[in-house]
Structure formats: structure tokens, C-alpha cells
Amino acid sequence: MGGMRRFLTSRGVPACAGLGLTALAAAALLAGCSSSSSNADPYKIGALPTADAVTKGHTAGHWTREGGTLVLVGTVTPDSAAQFTTALGTGATAVRATVTGGDLASGLAIGQTIHDHKLSLLIDGACAGPCADYWFPAAASRRSTGSGSWLGYVPDLSETNAPTQQQTAEAKLYTDSGLNAAKFHAALNAQLREVPGGSAAPSATMWMPNQSDLKSLGYSTDTVKNLWLPPNLASANAQARAWQQVVAYQNTLVGLPPAPTKPAPAAPPAPSGSASPTGSKKG
Numbered sequence: 001m002g003g004m005r006r007f008l009t010s011r012g013v014p015a016c017a018g019l020g021l022t023a024l025a026a027a028a029l030l031a032g033c034s035s036s037s038s039n040a041d042p043y044k045i046g047a048l049p050t051a052d053a054v055t056k057g058h059t060a061g062h063w064t065r066e067g068g069t070l071v072l073v074g075t076v077t078p079d080s081a082a083q084f085t086t087a088l089g090t091g092a093t094a095v096r097a098t099v100t101g102g103d104l105a106s107g108l109a110i111g112q113t114i115h116d117h118k119l120s121l122l123i124d125g126a127c128a129g130p131c132a133d134y135w136f137p138a139a140a141s142r143r144s145t146g147s148g149s150w151l152g153y154v155p156d157l158s159e160t161n162a163p164t165q166q167q168t169a170e171a172k173l174y175t176d177s178g179l180n181a182a183k184f185h186a187a188l189n190a191q192l193r194e195v196p197g198g199s200a201a202p203s204a205t206m207w208m209p210n211q212s213d214l215k216s217l218g219y220s221t222d223t224v225k226n227l228w229l230p231p232n233l234a235s236a237n238a239q240a241r242a243w244q245q246v247v248a249y250q251n252t253l254v255g256l257p258p259a260p261t262k263p264a265p266a267a268p269p270a271p272s273g274s275a276s277p278t279g280s281k282k283g
Helices: 022-027 052-057 079-086 104-116 130-137 164-177 181-192 211-216 233-242
Strands: 006-008 015-016 064-066 069-073 094-099 120-128 142-144 150-152 247-249 253-254
Touching: 015 164, 052 094, 069 079, 069 181, 069 253, 079 104, 094 130, 104 164, 104 181, 120 130, 130 150, 130 164, 150 233, 164 181, 233 247
Parallel strands: 006 253, 069 094, 094 120, 120 142, 120 150
Antiparallel strands: 006 015, 064 069, 247 253
């Protein structure tokens, strides 16, 4: 698998870094597609977020509470853990998250609290960065609020030269949650590795797994049965583009922005001093 990184072109067609697209890869792009007019979502794209949801998802989040559910829409900040503890109070049963990334150390502290209080995780659209790395394994149960949800794993504290105390706390959370850290790191690094020889495509900052990937990490079928995750390249590309992310999905870069349209080249000017057409002379 040394040089198999691919990326989707601006038209949504897989291209390869130094590797021709095979018929098998093209078929994989259309996996699950159907021409049936009775299917409202034949390509299994899932619900796409509104522009307002994307804007809020990329803004610093603040915890709110709706009954027994703690809600965060936005990015995790260094203050998020303290806000979470304040909002937790008593009687909380679940966390509903729309998170595109943020502070890992704060997210780790929240993850440990989720585990200790046996809270469930409801994924409403994006669950990336600390949400995927820590809240997802820590939760007592996990489910999507609807189609269009996705996970975005990022290099965690142990892979970013964090202080030893934070790395120790991270290892404890993984152990408490039953996650095989070595297997997780190997899978993440395999998806985010650079293409040998370089590539013109931008690098992915996170890994978007599907259900099969989660099962490979050790999650049971029963654990992931209530999750909607992008089932194919077309879906992953649409979700990543909608959330303004470039991510790795099945060893393929998805979410690349459209290539700018180049205007047609102007016609070259006529050479200076060119002879004008000669007319007939009067005798």
C-alpha cells in the first residue's frame, strides 16, 4: 500500500498520485448507487448541512443543556472542559455534538468525564478532532441523529509531542474505553501519510472512517449499528466539501475545493507594422 494515495478531482472523479484509475476503483466510487427514481438519495450522500450549520460548526462552541442532554455546536476551546463541568450538574444522560475540531487537551478532559458519568454520544453532523478521538470511544453508547454524520480522527496528544501528563491521561482514557491505542494509531497514520515523491493535492488533516474501519479498530457490529457514516467515496466527498474539510477516506483525499475556472486565452494582437492589404492603382 506504499503509493496508493488517491484524491478526488474537482469533478468528483478519483485520480491517483502516480497510479492509473482502474475499473475496480471506478466501481468503488459508485458503490451503493442506484438509478431508481423512487430512492430519494440514490448515491447515499446523506443529509448535507446548511451554510449556517457549517459556520456555527467552525466557530468556538459553548455548552448548553437541553434537559438531560449537554449540547456543543462549534469547536472545542481551552475553556470547554470547565464549561462542560459547570453544565453537567446532575441528571445528565447524553452529549449531542456538532464539532469540527479544537483543543485536544480540553477535549480529553471532557472525554474522561463522559466515560466516568457513562454518558451517551449523539452525533449531529460533524464529530471531528476531540469529539472523534476521545468522546466517541469514551461514550456509553453512540448514535447518529440522522444521515449526514461523520467522524474525523486527528493525530492525538501522544502523536503531537504533548506533555507527558497529558499523554498518560490519554492512555488511561483509551484503556478505560477499551480502545487499542496501537491499532488506532497505525490505522490513522496509514490514512494520513504523505504520498512518496509528493503530491500536488493538499494534505489531509483528519481521517473519515466508515463502519468497516470502526470494526477493524475493534468496535462491534452492535456498537456501530446506530451510526450513519459515509458509505462510499461520493458520499464522503460531498460531506467533506460541505463541511469545508479535506480528509482521508479509504486512502483517498476527499473534500478538495473546485479547481478555479481559467478564462479562455485572449487572441494575440496583430504584429505591429504589418502591411495593409494593397489595392489596385488607378492609371
